[in-house]
Amino acid sequence: MNPRSTSRTKPQSLRVRMKEEARAAILDAAEQVLSEQGLHATRMDDIAAQVGVSVGTLYNYFEDRQQLLLALLEVRARDLLALLDAELEQSQGSPYRARLYGFLRCVLEHSQSHFRLFSVLLEEGPRHSRPKDEPAQRRYQQELARELLRRVELLCEDGLRQGALRPEDVRHYPMLLLGMVHSVLFQQFHMKQPVPVDESIAPLLRCFLDGATPRP
Amino acid sequence: MNPRSTSRTKPQSLRVRMKEEARAAILDAAEQVLSEQGLHATRMDDIAAQVGVSVGTLYNYFEDRQQLLLALLEVRARDLLALLDAELEQSQGSPYRARLYGFLRCVLEHSQSHFRLFSVLLEEGPRHSRPKDEPAQRRYQQELARELLRRVELLCEDGLRQGALRPEDVRHYPMLLLGMVHSVLFQQFHMKQPVPVDESIAPLLRCFLDGATPRP
Amino acid sequence: MNPRSTSRTKPQSLRVRMKEEARAAILDAAEQVLSEQGLHATRMDDIAAQVGVSVGTLYNYFEDRQQLLLALLEVRARDLLALLDAELEQSQGSPYRARLYGFLRCVLEHSQSHFRLFSVLLEEGPRHSRPKDEPAQRRYQQELARELLRRVELLCEDGLRQGALRPEDVRHYPMLLLGMVHSVLFQQFHMKQPVPVDESIAPLLRCFLDGATPRP
Amino acid sequence: MNPRSTSRTKPQSLRVRMKEEARAAILDAAEQVLSEQGLHATRMDDIAAQVGVSVGTLYNYFEDRQQLLLALLEVRARDLLALLDAELEQSQGSPYRARLYGFLRCVLEHSQSHFRLFSVLLEEGPRHSRPKDEPAQRRYQQELARELLRRVELLCEDGLRQGALRPEDVRHYPMLLLGMVHSVLFQQFHMKQPVPVDESIAPLLRCFLDGATPRP
DNA sequence: AATGAATGAGCTTTCATTCAT
DNA sequence: TATGAATGAAAGCTCATTCAT
Structure with missing residues (x-):
């Protein structure tokens, strides 16, 4: 699912590079486990076993469980956001x-390769927040969700500028779009068969842009 | 949030009635806690504290934690499904x-009054699925989600019969609709201001039926 | 197994008589449960269910669980001891x-009808004695065991007087006899088939009195 | 009472050795506690305190309480059975x-050093058998008791072959012998003074072989 | 007197975190 | 730096006991 997906290639000292590699490996393992077990059920032992190191090692790279999972969310979110930024930039005009x-x-x-994470990003974080728990995670996740939004x-503002979106509802579109995207991902996840992306996008796009009502 | 939402009106013996009341009170409390803490973080102690009874009492009404939460999901889901069935029946034609x-x-x-639960119903179940966990809950939630779908x-089939929906995408609509609904709920939940339902539905409906593209 | 086995027929006021009946019924139930579950696993609820009353009622007749079980042991032991005394008296000469x-x-x-109890009487009591626990039960059981001994x-002293027992080992005989009796009971219990008493006693007696070595 | 009674002398890696040592230490502690409290009253906390570790540690060595106690019974039983086998082998002829x-x-x-355990082995297991309890322990103990028998x-068959035992009662002798042994142990345990083994065996043997009746 | 729901201390088990090696 | 056994605070669940009805 995630073969070293965060390959940051900043040329640095060997030691630092290896440390980065290890961090990334841990995060990959964490995502793997989290995908299978869910946020709360993800145990440090399982992550360690998945990487092939011992628990103690995890604590050499991350403050604690909370920070590890937070880092996972952050890294993956940054990846997605960076990807989207690149896409938006490139498609400008x-x-x-x-x-x-x-x-x-x-x-x-x-x-598709990070569905579970994406889902957690949008949903699971705000929960599991007992009063004593640091609200850090919650706030952070919300921030990331907001970034995505x-x-x-x-994009929608551009659509408005282009005259491609109705002005009266434009402020609702981002949210509605994300909702549809989420449902598509969710369904794909449950069907456990990776539907080709195009087959998923086309109806979504037609529905969103042209509506469900037939035209003459 | 949930003032005795399960209004069973079967006239029964006092004892039975009180037992029902107590059960309902526990479920309400459980929902409250679950809404604040999330499914997994919901502890029996917290539920007990919320009802104002002691832990042991919970076990007089429910086999164990799993059964309690399952009962909560079931009752609320049944309520919603019954409501929807009534609505569909009444609007027939x-x-x-x-x-x-x-x-x-x-x-x-x-x-709106059960958002967190609704969210759990749709989302959280499939996760948290360690091998040892009874698959009962998972299957059950999926079944309920399927019922909703x-x-x-x-409804969409009826739309198709009425010529109000495009045949080519109709099989995608239910999922997309639920996705939009979910995002609306989710947003409302996060803004923590109960947006009037009409203000939420109108754009959703316009978007779904007529699309986001302006018409001449 | 124990249909009102302790029918003390002291003529008393009706009220007192009924109270005695109830007590006896509870003890019978307790023995039944104890026989099936063991001393420690015997719960008040189970006893109550067995009698067909509610837990609270048990506490109208016995101080607490400890006292109830103690009373059970005492009554049964007294029954047995009385029986033995009668037998010894009657066979005198x-x-x-x-x-x-x-x-x-x-x-x-x-x-045979109280094997479990007999076994507990001899064995189980001394255990289950955490420092905080009242040593009452322990001491009491030991006392009863001693009474039996x-x-x-x-009897053995009489055997000695009659010249029927070897003087040099006579002080060991009581214990050895009881050991053999216990093993017979224990086996019968496990075989779950009530071997006729005579078939059990005969070999025991031959072994004890004449030894296992063949004689010419 | 039990100074490292399981002397496994397989030369193994240090780590494995220490793990074995720890396991053995835990079992010794468990036996100690069990001897004082009885099978059912033996709490994990007490065992941990006895070893001088914390509860969690116990679970690093044993699946759960049931497995720990089962392991204890098994190890001790194996020790005893091995001892007896050696003795029987060596005395052949x-x-x-x-x-x-x-x-x-x-x-x-x-x-003598494991009396309580021995007692549990023979007695306590069959009790404490609520339906939900795994029958594993019960069956296992019965199996061990049977092995002993x-x-x-x-031995008795050999006695029969040698003409040293009466044929007509020989099938009862094993049980009767074990009963006498048990009573001897039981008494010694209660007197809390370790009577010299010979002083116990001699009368037992005389009684069993020659009977209690004086001979000319 | 009888009831049985409520209580809460007590027990088993889990798992994030530490620290000696 | 890596290890993984030890730790101990939770959390789920049980059951003797109480007390309002």
């Missing part, structure tokens, strides 16, 4: 429909 | 748009 | 072998 | 009386 298509394609492709908003 | 509107209104109104499918 | 036979017959017949000792 | 003496000596010596049976 294109017609809205094309940009939206590219954007959704980007989200879906990335999220912001990209969609930017 | 009406034009699709009106039926859809009524349906969504129904879902939103009910779900089935209602939307019925 | 008979030859040793006959007295011993009658005695053992008495023990076995009584113990004393009867056998009396 | 000797006259019955000598063999029996050696055998009993063996049992008594070993059991089998040894005695073998």
